[in-house]
Amino acid sequence: MTTTGIAPPAPAVRARRKAGRFRQTIRTGRGKVGLAFVLFVVLVAAIGPFVTPSPPDSTVGTVFGPPSGQFWLGTDTLGRSVLSRVLDGGWVLLVMALAATIIGVGLGAIVGMSAAYFRGVIDTVLMRAVDVLLAFPQIVLVLLLISVVGPKLWLIVLAVAFSHLPAVARVIRSASIDVTERDFIASDEAIALSRTRILFAEVLPNVTSPLMVELGLRLAWSTAVIAGLNLLGFGQAPPAPGWGEMIYENISGISVNPWGVLAPALIIAILTIGVNTLTDAFARVSLGSDRAPLEMEQLV
Amino acid sequence: MATEVQRKPSWRQRHDLLAVFASRLGYGLITLFIVTIIVFWATQALPGNAASAILGTHATPALVKETENQLHLNRSVFSQYWAWLSGILQGNFGHSLTNGSSVWALIKPRLINSAILVVLAAFFGSIIGIPLAIYAALHKDKLFDRVMAVITLSISAIPDFVVAVLLVTIFATVVWKVLPAVSVVPVGVYAWSTPRLLVLPVATLSLVIVPYIYRMTRAALIDAFESEYVELARLKGLRPLRVSVVHALPNALAPVIQVSGLNFIYLAGGIVLVEYIFNFPGIGQGLVNAVSDRDVPTIQFIVLSLATFYIVINILADVAVLVVTPRRRYARSAPA
Numbered sequence: 001m002t003t004t005g006i007a008p009p010a011p012a013v014r015a016r017r018k019a020g021r022f023r024q025t026i027r028t029g030r031g032k033v034g035l036a037f038v039l040f041v042v043l044v045a046a047i048g049p050f051v052t053p054s055p056p057d058s059t060v061g062t063v064f065g066p067p068s069g070q071f072w073l074g075t076d077t078l079g080r081s082v083l084s085r086v087l088d089g090g091w092v093l094l095v096m097a098l099a100a101t102i103i104g105v106g107l108g109a110i111v112g113m114s115a116a117y118f119r120g121v122i123d124t125v126l127m128r129a130v131d132v133l134l135a136f137p138q139i140v141l142v143l144l145l146i147s148v149v150g151p152k153l154w155l156i157v158l159a160v161a162f163s164h165l166p167a168v169a170r171v172i173r174s175a176s177i178d179v180t181e182r183d184f185i186a187s188d189e190a191i192a193l194s195r196t197r198i199l200f201a202e203v204l205p206n207v208t209s210p211l212m213v214e215l216g217l218r219l220a221w222s223t224a225v226i227a228g229l230n231l232l233g234f235g236q237a238p239p240a241p242g243w244g245e246m247i248y249e250n251i252s253g254i255s256v257n258p259w260g261v262l263a264p265a266l267i268i269a270i271l272t273i274g275v276n277t278l279t280d281a282f283a284r285v286s287l288g289s290d291r292a293p294l295e296m297e298q299l300v
Numbered sequence: 301m302a303t304e305v306q307r308k309p310s311w312r313q314r315h316d317l318l319a320v321f322a323s324r325l326g327y328g329l330i331t332l333f334i335v336t337i338i339v340f341w342a343t344q345a346l347p348g349n350a351a352s353a354i355l356g357t358h359a360t361p362a363l364v365k366e367t368e369n370q371l372h373l374n375r376s377v378f379s380q381y382w383a384w385l386s387g388i389l390q391g392n393f394g395h396s397l398t399n400g401s402s403v404w405a406l407i408k409p410r411l412i413n414s415a416i417l418v419v420l421a422a423f424f425g426s427i428i429g430i431p432l433a434i435y436a437a438l439h440k441d442k443l444f445d446r447v448m449a450v451i452t453l454s455i456s457a458i459p460d461f462v463v464a465v466l467l468v469t470i471f472a473t474v475v476w477k478v479l480p481a482v483s484v485v486p487v488g489v490y491a492w493s494t495p496r497l498l499v500l501p502v503a504t505l506s507l508v509i510v511p512y513i514y515r516m517t518r519a520a521l522i523d524a525f526e527s528e529y530v531e532l533a534r535l536k537g538l539r540p541l542r543v544s545v546v547h548a549l550p551n552a553l554a555p556v557i558q559v560s561g562l563n564f565i566y567l568a569g570g571i572v573l574v575e576y577i578f579n580f581p582g583i584g585q586g587l588v589n590a591v592s593d594r595d596v597p598t599i600q601f602i603v604l605s606l607a608t609f610y611i612v613i614n615i616l617a618d619v620a621v622l623v624v625t626p627r628r629r630y631a632r633s634a635p636a
Contacts, residue, residue: 132334135607137569140587144342147591147599224459228573231461232588247465251577258469269462276457 021209024285031281037274041267045090052084057239064253064260074257077249078239086263089241093230093268096157097222104161104222105215108168113203115169116176117185117195127173130166138163139225143234151234160225164218175210179203209286216279220272227268243268321619328611335607336388340381343596388604394597403601407586411605414575414582418567420498421505425563428506429513430556436514437521438544448514456511460570464504464577471500501578505570509563516562520555524548554621561617568606 025031054060054071058080065075073082115126136144145159179185180203188198204211229235230244238245243264250260375383387394393403436445455463524530525548533547534540575584583602590598 132331132338135331135335135610136603137565137572137606137610139569139572140603140606143572143587143591144339144599144603147594147596148342220457224461228459228461231573232576233592247461254465254468255472261465262469265462265465269458272459273454273457276453280453 021282021286025278025282028281028285030277030284034274034276034278034281037270038278041090041271041274042094044087044267045094048087048090052081052087054081054084056080056084056088056241064250064256066257067259073259073263076246076257076260077253080239082246082250082257082260082263085241085246086243086267089243089246089264090267092153092236092240093223093227093243094271096153096160096226097219100157100160100222100226101164101215101219103158104164105168105211105218107161108165108214109172109204109207109211110199111165111169112172112174113176113199113207115173117180117199117203123173126169130169133166136163138221139228142225142229146229146234151229153236156226156229156234160222160229163225164221168214168218171210171214172207175207176203179206209283213279213283213287216275216282220275220279223268223272223275317619317622320622321615324615324618328615331611332608335611336385336604337381339600339603339607340384343600384600393601396598397595398593398598403597407583407598407601407605410581410583410586413580414571414584417498417501417505417571417575417580417582418564420502421509421567422560422563424502424506425509425513426560429510430517432510433514433517434521434544437518437525440522440525445518452511452514455507456515459573460504460508461573461577463507464500464574467500467504467507468577497578497580501574501580504574504578505567508570509566512563512566513559516559517552517556520552521548523555524552527551550624553624557620557624558617561613561620564613565610568609 026035059078060081061071061075061079063075063077063079065071065079067074071081071083073086076082076085111126111130115123133141141163142156142159145162146155149155185198185202188202193202227244227247230242231247233248235245235248236242238249246264247261250257254261384394391404393407395401396403396406432448436448439445525544527548530543530548533543538547571582571584572587573584574580575582576588579585583605587599587602589595590602
């Protein structure tokens, strides 16, 4: 952590403590397992496209051929190599999930912090809006938005991001409320610091732990929801490979070559288990809880 | 609420449950009203001509005109909304754009099938999750508790559709072929006519919600076990069984009820993917089909039913919590 000479001590201390939390997380057993799972999937998605044994979009074998020496995971509904498609099909999903998570958690945090800081009418209006949006199950909200504009990839990202907003806003609001009542906020107000500055430079650094936990939980959710939408047929246009799309394409052949469905399903599960385990380890280190209360708020 | 003087209880305090119920119902209705606006806005009033979007490549000027009339697109947005809402209030949910029959007649069997699925999943999820949670809470930090923590974390991290795919592979196709993989129930037939088809979808959804039930119940029970009144009961020399059943459990009931409510809500979203994978004729599959076909009246009806379900469950859970924990009735003067 290199901080320039005259930086105020508080952020430096904060940064050091944050680095400590991550290092502590990685040192726990859960943290190691979670990180290993996540790194495995990220490596497959990032390096996979360059090492496909056969072109992912071209027919190279029989339809739904079983695993063999040539095709380790067999072939799919059009006789394409399942292994090649798994290797090439991850990065779009990962990029979409990451984008949806960052946008959704970012907007949710802004809404939550604003509600906690401004209180009064703003709080009431924002939280009532959140209540209303929570009345839609997440995937239903996304389907509703897709039904009009069509299954465009950018729309899926924005719709999933938007569907995270209410739950994140609720969690961050309750985490920020205590902070906004502390003395240093009153002193900031006394010296007439701008409200934006108070929100982002004073409240935000004090809710990073719940925010990181939300990022982790939401990343796993985004992956599951986006892959789920792809599985329902709302995704990349064929013949582009994708883990969710592969389940959609190959489910009819599950009794002939189950790997066309199992391989993408399992790698998605490895990713979501890894992200959740890592998040859980971080929550135990930084919040000292086993996450039950947070999860409650996330679901309510 | 320790008040300084003994005051005469207000009407609100004397009829606490009724008052809370009324206010929750009021908020529920307001929420539902706003939900109708959102659903209408998203499906019909967004920019772009919904009629040609629905018709896609089949759009001829005459067909566009006809669809516009059916959706009341030729009127102002407000009067469109009003026509739509008053139709719904009179039980007229419109006609499907794909085959012209009434949405209600098409969706009613699906609603019932999904309801069966959700109720069975919630039931099995609870009878598996709650006893495990009680055992874990009684033996906190012992081996069983720690193993279950890892297992529930892993299961809750697996997306529903992966659980579904795994169960199909294990029980229906590759390993054993004991159960039908996908249902062949035609749309409009009730699921109970072939109970075997319910097994895998119900198993998937139950498995998915067990971790939530387990963790919440365990946390609530541990809270209760660590409280002072349980400590006192123990110090009085009461038997452990009596302490847990008579003293701790009633106070852990409220969170458990909330969890049960949450589960129904979670299942309302979970059925979409699971029904699709098992080809189960419920509203989840109906919604996916309707979105693919851009069948606006059907989408509107299904989304509204799911939102109504959510609101009703929330009200019921809130009221049930107040029934089992009288002290909370006064603590919550403002509806949360």
